[in-house]
Amino acid sequence: xxxxxxxxxxxxxxxxxxxxxxxxxxxxxxxxxxxxxxxxxxxxxxxxxxxxxxxxxxxxxxxxxxxxxxxxxxxxxxxxxxxxxxxxxxxxxxxxxxxxxxxxxxxxxxxxxxxxxxxxxxxxxxxxxxxxxxxxxxxxxxxxxxxxxxxxxxxxxxxxxxxxxxxxxxxxxxxxxxxxxxxxxxxxxxxxxxxxxxxxxxxxxxxxxxxxxxxxxxxxxxxxxxxxxxxxxxxxxxxxxxxxxxxxxxxxxxxxxxxxxxxxxxxxxxxxxxxxxxxxxxxxxxxxxxxxxxxxxxxxxxxxxxxxxxxxxxxxxxxxxxxxxxxxxxxxxxxxxxxxxxxxxxxxxxxxxxxxxxxxxxxxxxxxxxxxxxxxxxxxxxxxxxxxxxxxxxxxxxxxxxxxxxxxxxxxxxxxxxxxxxxxxxxxxx
Numbered sequence: 001x002x003x004x005x006x007x008x009x010x011x012x013x014x015x016x017x018x019x020x021x022x023x024x025x026x027x028x029x030x031x032x033x034x035x036x037x038x039x040x041x042x043x044x045x046x047x048x049x050x051x052x053x054x055x056x057x058x059x060x061x062x063x064x065x066x067x068x069x070x071x072x073x074x075x076x077x078x079x080x081x082x083x084x085x086x087x088x089x090x091x092x093x094x095x096x097x098x099x100x101x102x103x104x105x106x107x108x109x110x111x112x113x114x115x116x117x118x119x120x121x122x123x124x125x126x127x128x129x130x131x132x133x134x135x136x137x138x139x140x141x142x143x144x145x146x147x148x149x150x151x152x153x154x155x156x157x158x159x160x161x162x163x164x165x166x167x168x169x170x171x172x173x174x175x176x177x178x179x180x181x182x183x184x185x186x187x188x189x190x191x192x193x194x195x196x197x198x199x200x201x202x203x204x205x206x207x208x209x210x211x212x213x214x215x216x217x218x219x220x221x222x223x224x225x226x227x228x229x230x231x232x233x234x235x236x237x238x239x240x241x242x243x244x245x246x247x248x249x250x251x252x253x254x255x256x257x258x259x260x261x262x263x264x265x266x267x268x269x270x271x272x273x274x275x276x277x278x279x280x281x282x283x284x285x286x287x288x289x290x291x292x293x294x295x296x297x298x299x300x301x302x303x304x305x306x307x308x309x310x311x312x313x314x315x316x317x318x319x320x321x322x323x324x325x326x327x328x329x330x331x332x333x334x335x336x337x338x339x340x341x342x343x344x345x346x347x348x349x350x351x352x353x354x355x356x357x358x359x360x361x362x363x364x365x366x367x368x369x370x371x372x373x374x375x376x377x378x379x380x381x382x383x384x385x386x387x388x389x390x391x392x393x394x395x396x397x398x399x400x401x402x403x404x405x406x407x408x409x410x411x412x413x414x415x416x417x418x419x420x421x422x423x424x425x426x427x428x429x430x
Contacts, residue, residue: 254364263389
């Protein structure tokens with residue numbers, strides 16, 4: 001993929017105000033993408049207890065929400081990269097946004113069917129669109145400005161992602177979880193239970209319908225501005241060649257840690273509502289517990305700003321090792337204490353999560369040179385950890401309870417600690 005100047009940009013020696021305005025508008029568009037896909041992804045933490053209640057699911061069954069969602073990263077990431085090569089960033093962004101819109105609209109037939117599996121299908125299509133948009137967003141923000149400031153732009157864009165993961169769950173908890181505290185399904189007749197499920201499914205539908213409208217509007221805006229960025233797409237080579245990079249031990253270990261990190265982060269986030277509702281933790285109602293989810297994701301937003309400073313003065317590998325150790329320790333504290341200490345220890349994990357993804361990504365990609373883009377695509381595939389680790393955690397919760405199930409993400413964080421220590425020194429070449 002060759003990227004030209006934004007449309008209207010003068011060649012060296014004559015940059016125009018018009019070009020600067022176009023670059024600024026494109027940046028705003030990318031920031032909006034980060035905010036949107038981050039927020040919609042975090043809504044899963046709210047919809048899990050809703051579907052668990054509606055369909056009387058076990059924890060393992062409820063975690064299929066995350067499995068269906070994050071499986072899209074495994075299936076769609078490399079094809080999405082190939083689409084970018086063929087039609088360019090802006091048009092691929094439209095494809096992703098329209099796919100997200102379709103996923104939201106699929107909640108209508110899912111609600112009518114009254115079957116859990118149809119909700120999983122809708123979530124998979126929605127996640128496929130998010131995957132496409134995410135494949136577009138990271139490199140696009142990097143090229144909208146001087147290469148020397150690409151890192152700062154990406155960090156700023158990721159802050160919008162964290163803002164979305166903070167805002168959406170709070171609003172979603174009010175809209176989606178509000179009725180869980182008021183209805184005891186055990187006392188309902190069969191007809192009343194069916195009516196209740198139909199009515200409560202509509203609450204979910206209305207939320208995602210509103211998202212569909214917003215996404216369609218954004219897709220239209222992107223399409224009308226598709227020519228602001230001059231691109232020269234060309235057919236890509238084999239999308240499987242990136243797997244050769246797994247022969248490099250550091251890259252392979254780092255890719256595994258992306259799998260483990262996303263899995264652990266999602267597993268913890270998915271359990272927060274049910275965990276805080278336990279009588280020996282905070283004993284909250286569903287809506288009140290749901291309103292605590294933004295604290296987990298908000299911690300990640302705050303931690304990004306603090307971590308950006310810490311990473312300037314400390315070796316990234318050592319910082320990562322420290323974060324992994326702290327996360328594992330917080331899970332141990334949460335599992336072995338009660339009351340507020342148990343609940344807040346779990347929520348505090350969001351703070352140390354903040355630096356993990358970008359630090360693992362950077363350490364794993366070090367030394368890839370011109371193959372960095374291939375490595376990035378393969379690392380995106382590893383986000384499928386968000387589909388697998390939460391499912392394992394759910395099975396552990398069914399078998400041994402929520403507290404002991406925390407051992408699953410704790411093991412993930414301990415392996416991340418090992419990788420951080422392993423990669424604490426710069427990669428030696430030759």
